[in-house]
Amino acid sequence: MNERFIVTRELGRLAKWLRILGFDTTYHNIDNVSTLVITALREDRIILTRNTKIGQHKGIKIIKIDSDFVKKQLTQVLGDLKISPRQDLMFSRCIICNKELISIEKTSVKDKVPEFVYNSQDEFVSCPECSRIYWQGTHWGNVSDTLKDIL
DSSP states (O other): OOOEEEEEGGGHHHHHHHHHTTOEEEEEOOSOHHHHHHHHHHHTOEEEEOOTTOOOOTTOOEEEOOOSSHHHHHHHHHHHHTOOOOGGGTTOBOTTTOOBOEEEOGGGGTTTSOHHHHHHOOOEEEOTTTOOEEEOOHHHHHHHHHHHHHO
């Protein structure tokens, strides 16, 4: 899975979902289209946007997202690019800052997660950038259900 994305500010939920699926996805919250295009070219990213004012640019792939609804947005991106999420990459990126998550020892999170979570989970991952801690909770099943709807 080599697809890397840059999403514009109106697609924040889509950015979060693409990160959940393991796609390298940055969020562009700047009004300057030139900066967006230069960043996409420099980082070899596909631009995802609902902004109809962003025209076509040579050497760059831009997908105009049609729907306001994140499930339909995901369906469009995956369908247009003919890609499927890989199970082994799901939940491998921080949904806040997009960094790849790293495994951490359970003992290092004892005072950083709720007691129930600490007692019921054995594996934890953390973001090296923002230090957010993740574990396999009910949200994993919710994501699987959403993917079944989409795929």
